[in-house]
Amino acid sequence: MTSELLDQAxxxxxxxxSGLIWVRGDGAPAARALWHVWHEGAVCLVGDGPGEQPLPGLADGGSAEVTVRSKDKGGRLVTWRASVSEPAPGSPEWEAAVAELKGKRLNAPDGEEMPARWARECRVLRLAPAGPPLPLPAGSLAERPVPSPATTRRPVPAALPRLLAGLRKKK
Structure with a gap:
């Protein structure tokens, strides 16, 4: 019993x-970094809507693998299995989760209208721990980043090295 309580803690x-968790849902090819809140013994997520994070492979009644990193060092701390549930919009569970998520959502385009938009266009999910933490793997499990239009790589402008060198001299 003590071991179970320590694992849960x-x-x-x-x-x-942790500000981000890595989540891989059933059937998803790779884990994705997702922002979240911890509320009433589970992770709460919002996504799959315009301007929100994608939630591939996460479905009501499914399961997921959650990896938590250290906020200080960024290394893996614990990996655990989760059961996924999707509370109905307007239900007490949904309202409680949205109240917590709303406080943590950064740069929202619609402010106070956000919960109504989430009810219309997004999914709110709850990932509850299911079983003991998984053993840490021996390898790094490093993978190529998921393709995204947000990641652009351009050549360094030719004048940048001279500009930076000039800033260093002025100090």
Whole structure:
């Protein structure tokens, strides 16, 4: 029993303190970094709508693997299995999750209208721990980043090295 309580405390504290978690849903090719909140013993996520994070492979009644990183060092702390549920919009569980998520959502384009937009266009999911933490893998599990239009790589402008050198001399 003590081991179960320690495992539960590890999952909860690590997940609460981490700004991002890596989630791989059933059938998803790779884990994705997702922002979240910890609320009433589970991770709450919002996504799959315009301007929100994608939630591939996460479906009501499914399962997922959640990896939590250290906020300080960025290394993997714990990996755990989760059962996925999707509360109905307007239900008490949905309202409680949205209240927590709304406080953590950065740069929202619609402010106070955000919960109504989430109810119309997005999904709110709850990932509850299911079982003990998984053993840490021996390897790094490094993967190529998921393709995204947000990641652009351009050549460094020719004048940049001279500009930076000039700034260093002025100090």
């Amino acid at each position: 590890l999952v909860e504290e690590a997940t609460k303190k």
